[in-house]
Amino acid sequence: MGTTGLQCALGLIYLKLLVGSLTQTVNIIDSANKISVDSANASHIDRVCSTWGHYHFKTFDGHFFQLASTCNHVLASQCGDNFENFNIQMRRKIDGTSVTISNIILKLEGTVVELSKKAVIVNGKIVSLPFVTFGVTVKGTMSSITVEAKLGIMAIWNLDDSLDIEIDDKYKNQVCGLCRNFDGSSNDLEKEGSSQSLEDFAETFKVDEPSETCEEPELSDVQSCGDKIEIDDKYKNQVCGLCGNFDGSSNDLEKEGSSQSLEDFAETFKVDEPSETCEEPELSDVQSCGDKVSSWIDEMR
Structure with missing residues (x-):
């Protein structure tokens, strides 16, 4: 695709x-x-999980929510097997009156790709695009960066506030993170049959280091969403x-x-x-x- x-x-x-x-x-x-x-x-x-605009999210299973946070969170990781093939994390930042994505980390079967506006880093080294290594391809345009792994993962960042993640069907019921479990059901805030708050759900996947600080601002009733209408x-x-x-x-x-x-x-x-x-x-x-x-x-x- x-x-x-x-x-x-x-x-x-x-x-x-x-x-x-x-x-x-x-x-x-x-x-x-x-x-x-x-x-x-x-x-x-x-198969697509998305986050964009003013803290908006859509899970793999079609659940929509807003999570106002600049903390580092796991969006999607493999959790139904003994070996974790992938782990994708993201952090936002508040830039004046707008909210953007500041850092993305993709751990893809032994290869670590870190994206920011400053640089693309693969396994600890700054690289130029396009870049290919061990089944992972990183490509860039003036308006986006795409990371594609042969293991069945694709991520597209628009260099601003939007990130889309597509995963292969073989990972159904094997996913954890804010993108949820990819089980075909939209009851993504349920845990062991009981509903949990969005805050408790998100806390599970927060991965900030002890020395890091982040914000969780309150959301007003109606939020703007980039150049969209809400x-x-x-x-x-x-x-x-x-x-x-x-x-x-x-x-x-x-x-x-x-x-x-x-x-x-x-x-x-x-x-x-x-x-x-x-x-x-x-x-x-x-x-x-x-x-x-x-x-x-x-x-x-």
Whole structure:
């Protein structure tokens, strides 16, 4: 799966998530083509754990939460076997009014990769990208760093506030960390059949050294999320626009019980003045995402 594909897929999911519901349907439509990523391809989404923006997280099993912390935490590690093939840790920092990821450590079957804005360090030595060693590949662009291991792990950092981790299905029920246990169930805050607080859950995976200090600031009721949009639950069923109606379902293209085209749906919310002109270009099968071109759509056919 291409690096850009993962970023494109997650970018499309984030906006839907932040207005109240996650859909597993992504449509790219032009006059001749309709390409869908529906439940048949849900396994891709289910293998991805993400963290972004103002302390937002999505676990491998689809649980969403906010954890305001600049402490070092284990995001994902192998815990169902005698040998730990991987261990991925992350730390955030508060930079003025924004929150960014300051440090990522990936222990991948004997190879240790450390990412920061200052340098990429592999097994204690600063390296230039691209870099390949013992089944681990580290690649970089102007806007991201990707670490891919043959053991079935891929991590993508946008050099700012977003980190996506994809793991192979072979690790189901073998994962521990804030990304949770990858068991197919979204009850990620349960422990031995009982619900635990987010704070207790997170404390389990805190790995700060005794000499380190970190912050756990309080979250206000409604948080901004980078350049995304987030609204309070009190607006459920009171929303109109391209973001959907915030009713908890994914049937946003339905109108009075019947499906409508994306074009008709979009036309409803067009607000150009009569004197204004705008373009509606056709979309090709493969769209660019950032400064890269995705092979993901071809793989999804």
